Amino acid sequence: MTAPIETTGAAAEAQPEAVLEGAGKGRIEGRSLGQIAWSRFKRDKVAVAGGVIVVLLIALAVLSRPLQALLGLDPNAFHQDLITPTPRCPRAVGAV
Secondary structure: OOOOOOOOOHHHOOOHHHHOOOOOOOOOOOOOHHHHHHHHHHHOHHHHHHHHHHHHHHHHHHOHHHHHHHHOOOOOOOOHHHOOOOOOOHHHHOOO
């Protein structure tokens, strides 16, 4: 069993001046919820990778028309040469 801590004397008295010693050196600023969420997001590597993929998909969707024009693609073109007259699947013909 240990002895109780000495709580009498000058060391046990409150000294408010000691608390105020470091107050003039710099202000402590709190962080907003957005700052806390952003710092947590930056630390999570999987979330950052997912965010990058989402941003790339959005950019691809926004730039789809200029990319079609740049590559010479027509999304409304009908390609008759890619359609075969006979189906390749035997079930589609009726052979069960």
